[in-house]
Amino acid sequence: MAGEKTVRLRPPANRMNRRAVTWWRVQCLLTAAVPVGVLVVLAAFIEPARRWLLVAAGALALLGLAGTAFFPAWWYRVHRWEVTDEAVYVRTGALWQEWRIAPMSRIQTVDTMRGPLEQAFRLATVTVTTASARGEIRIQGLDHETAADLAEQLTRITQATPGDAT
């Protein structure tokens, strides 16, 4: 092993599902669309401030579009996950990257969640919790079948691992 040499964390093995990019893009668009819509409606009703409101709406829309074009692709490159027999390992984030590791023996619950938008893209999120209030791990953007298999596999391994997880 590395010994005195410098080490770093290797990226987890698996990427998210490709559809996750589209899912993130839709989310970004919706998030941007709400304030833009409000501003446009206000502009339609408030005569004197119309120009400024429209300018603000345009700027926001531009920002939203830029974010939509930029961030999901970046997230796709960064977000990765891996489940070994010993641990769950996830990397997320873009500007602030985050690696989370939870050993199997410490996992308490495994949840699968599918929001309305996720259902439309046949995606699912697997949430793994430990006894720590800050130890939650979320694997987003999995194909829903992969997610179901993963949840089942995790449940099986954690049940087979002894210990009270604290």
Place this chain on the structure above:
Amino acid sequence: MNAPAPDAGGHGAPAPAPTPVPGPAPRSGAGCGPAPHGDGWRRLDPRTVWVTGLVMTGVAGGAALPVFFGLAGVLPLWQAAALVLAGGVLVVAAAVAADYVRWRRTRYRIGPERAELHTGLLLIKRRSLARERIRSVDLTANVLQRVFGLVKVRIGTGEQTGTGESTLELDPVPKAEGERLRRELIAGAPCAESAEHHRDGLLAALDPGWIRYAPVSFVAPVLGGAAVGAVMQVSEWFGLQGEVVEWTRDRFRTTPVALTVAVLALAALVAGVVGALAFWVEMWWGYRLEREPGGALRVRRGLLTSRSISIEERRLRGVDLVEPLGVRLFGAGRLDAVATGLVREDDHKHAGHQALLPAVPAATAHEVAARVLKESSTPTGTPLTVHPPAARTRRLRRALTGVLAPAALFAALGVRVDPVLLSVAAGWTAVGVPLAALLARDAYRNLGHGLSGAYLVARSGTMRRSTVALQRSGVIGWTVRQSYFQRRAGLITLTATTAAGAGGYDVHDADESEGLCFAAAATPGVLDPFLRPAQEKEPG
């Protein structure tokens, strides 16, 4: 990298139980197991109705006074008095009746397997805890309850379900019954363990000299402000607020403004200091920290409200030496327990429940920490790895930005609006920059992490410096964070997640490679599969 742990504490990944007493306790020997008593249900102490009545009388009396003065302005005096009196009686009677019903409908039973509590009028709540899961039994008694010889008992398991499902509250039972419950549920259980040759009995007791750290705590300015606020509030109830202000202005008619401000601030400060001293006495009077034969830590303290907090050793994952700035300047710090299952839902109680030691001289704090952890020398005192200079640069930059951004704003406004703001900006910068630099340097110096036997030690903070010693076997995962700027500086922030205390403890801005090696060494086998030499270029 993959070297075995230097000694006990982390043997392989699954090492959940830190003390050698997992599972249900052996019931060996007489006088250790619980005294058998009828499996019948018990009731709370009926005197609770009296206590409630008295408390409500006090509350109603306090509320009645401003109401009476308010009404007296509109109604004839006798009418106002009659109205207020009738209202007060009604409130007290309702409270007493409600408490009586609660008492009638509440039953508890400590069986051989489970502790059970049934309560509620329409919606009957049945709560039951497995006895082997019970980790804490806390007793508190306020002044009135003490007069009546009652205590409130809180029985908790180590779980953090968050919704309060895991605690039973018996409010109140007779004092002797409370003691019996505590002994039976906590200390009575694991007898077999007392073979260890560690110091039992008294670990620390109150030294009245410690009160000297009370005025420098953050409590003092808060109470000072509260005192001023209270004067204003009470005078407003009586419609005299204007007169109070007027009176104050009269006193200072002839003195210059600066002196007036200074005198008023001093008065508030004195009030704050007196308040802090009184608060300290109430909190810590009669303080004793003991290890009981069964291996539970017990803190007893309180002048008016007496509190007894028991932490079973199985729950203890380490200690946290907390040094708030004011207290730290005088070379002192307090000790908190890092334990699982501390009541999380009500934060004000949470703070009180984990305190093991008030602010004391640092040497004493280290000594007590060593005794609590049963170590010959405390992990909180070990020399720590210093963080790279890049961490200092980050702190300096952050502190200076915090000072210079408002200064720039003031300066810009000064140019555009009013030149007076320019001098404000200059003054702000002149005072703020040295202060920020000082604090940033202090923050950097306080950073550190290391391993000490079975413990992982992490230190950080200026305003509240915290040195946490966490059992390595109590670490249940790692979170590694790196912002864009940290990536460029080669730093990472590590969080050791744990079931105890705050849920996770941070090592801020450690060197990337050294920090990862530290984490890997702290919990052998957890991180190693995900590390690799840095020479390879990371794809993507």
